[in-house]
Amino acid sequence: MQQVMILGTGPAGLTAAIYLARANMKPIIIEGSQPGGQLTTTTEVENFPGFADGIMGPELMDQMRKQAERFGAVFISGWVESVDLSTRPFKVHVKGMETYETESVIISTGATAKLLGIPGEREHMGRGVGTCATCDGFFYRGKKVIVIGGGDSAMEEANFLTRFATEVRIVHRRNELRASSIMQDRARQNKKITWSLNQTPVEVVADGKVTGLKVHDNDTGEEQTLESDGIFVAIGHLPNTAFLSKQVHTDEIGYIIVKPGTTETNIPGVFACGDVQDPIYRQAVTAAGTGCMAALDAERFLQKNAIHDWSQSL
Numbered sequence: 001m002q003q004v005m006i007l008g009t010g011p012a013g014l015t016a017a018i019y020l021a022r023a024n025m026k027p028i029i030i031e032g033s034q035p036g037g038q039l040t041t042t043t044e045v046e047n048f049p050g051f052a053d054g055i056m057g058p059e060l061m062d063q064m065r066k067q068a069e070r071f072g073a074v075f076i077s078g079w080v081e082s083v084d085l086s087t088r089p090f091k092v093h094v095k096g097m098e099t100y101e102t103e104s105v106i107i108s109t110g111a112t113a114k115l116l117g118i119p120g121e122r123e124h125m126g127r128g129v130g131t132c133a134t135c136d137g138f139f140y141r142g143k144k145v146i147v148i149g150g151g152d153s154a155m156e157e158a159n160f161l162t163r164f165a166t167e168v169r170i171v172h173r174r175n176e177l178r179a180s181s182i183m184q185d186r187a188r189q190n191k192k193i194t195w196s197l198n199q200t201p202v203e204v205v206a207d208g209k210v211t212g213l214k215v216h217d218n219d220t221g222e223e224q225t226l227e228s229d230g231i232f233v234a235i236g237h238l239p240n241t242a243f244l245s246k247q248v249h250t251d252e253i254g255y256i257i258v259k260p261g262t263t264e265t266n267i268p269g270v271f272a273c274g275d276v277q278d279p280i281y282r283q284a285v286t287a288a289g290t291g292c293m294a295a296l297d298a299e300r301f302l303q304k305n306a307i308h309d310w311s312q313s314l
Contacts, residue, residue, distance in 0.1 A: 001089050002028050002102040003310055004298050007080050008240075010037025011284045012274025013108035014064040015291030016298075021071035023299055025310075028102070029068070029075045030094060032240075037061065037110050038131075038275075039284055046138065048284050057126070060284075080109075085247045085267050089307060103307050104269040106294045107248070107256060109240040111275040111282070115233055116148065120204030128210025129231050133157040134283065140165045140230050146213050148201055149234035150174060155183040157234045162192040169193075169226060171215060173200040196226060204231060239276050248272070255279045263294040269305065271297050 004020055006013045006029040013029060020027040034040065039057035046054040055063075065075070076094070084091040089101040113131035115121055121129055130136045133147075141164040147157050150172035161168045170187065175198045177184055187193050199215040205225050212225045239254040249257045249266040256272040258264055263271040273290035275282050 001308060002026075002100060003302060003306075003308075004028075004104045004106065005030065005092055005100060005102040006106045006108060007083075007092070008032050008037070008108035008110055008274070008276070009035050009061075009065065009075070010108060010110050010274055010287060011039065011061075011064065012110075012276075012287040012291035012294070013037075013106070014061065014068055015288040016106050016108060016273060016295040017068035017073040018064070018071065019292055019295035020299065021068050021073040023295075024072070025299065025302075027068075027073050028100065029073055030080055030092070031075055031077050032079060032109060034110075035061075035065075035077070038113070044139075045135075045284065047135070080243055082243055082245065083247070085244075085270055088269055088305075090269070103305075104298045104302055105271070106263075106298055107241075107244070107265075107270065107272045107276055108274045108287075108291060108294070109243075109276050111237040111239040111255070111279075113233065113237050114235045116201055116235070118201055118203055120206055121233070124204055124206055124210055128206065128229070129204060129233065131233050131237075132282065133160045133232050133234075136230075136232075137161050137164050142166055143229035144169070144227060145230040145232060146171055146226060146228040147232045147234050148172070148213075149236075150177040150179060151234070151236065152179045152183045153236060154234035155179045155187040157232055158187055158193055159190055161232070162190055165192070167192060167194060169196055169228065171196045171199050171201060171213065171226070173218065174198060237275070237279070237282070239279075241276060251279070253279065263290055263297050269298075269301055271301075 044054045078094040081095045092100045144167045145165045198218045203214040205212040212227045241254045256277040271294040273294035274287040
């Protein structure tokens, strides 16, 4: 039986691992399908504190992992199929491996950006194709970019990108937008934003680097390539919570609901941090902050509710 297990290894999970390992709690971390989280798909990260010249996303995650390992955190490569949170100790079922028992669980499985599934999209992710304007907008200063989507997120991304880009084109497959009226009005009033509505994205066009987006005109049936230096896919995110089988309270989309000011879920001993409980900010530094909170919350919980006398194994 373990004191604490961390599910997921993005900035939130790794920060929690660092804190718990330093507290000599020997956390077990299940890496999941994307060790290091979404930052491993990005290139240069310039907004994470402490790196004046920026740092590559994969390198940042590697450094955080090594820091956790230095203090005794144990990493296991595997996919959590299901969990049983009905009683303590909780049971964590890892596909193709054993079932672990643990006194507490930290869920940091993140959220996955929805993608279009068109040619060239995944191949150029982090290299001209992105899903976070706040993260990467700075790199498109003085350039042309495309935002794909018709909801509030797309309008917000487009408006933000006008701080840097000379032109932001919103591409949406319908004539009507799903965004709220106020968000649509803000986008339409922004002189840097142009529109390509009723256009279905077909392919990311690249020649060593992204040069445009091929679209299908739903009215005429014709195809054309819209020139662009970068493409942002803004059609939403899905929190990675399906494996929980609704044992933990979530909102209608699937984001875990935590007690305000904490990382506590509706189940004592189960905590959530990072993007899996954050539909708003979704930044590496905010994820890391909640990872710290989850570690401290878990440590305090175990001090009061320990099943096993762990002092004998320290």
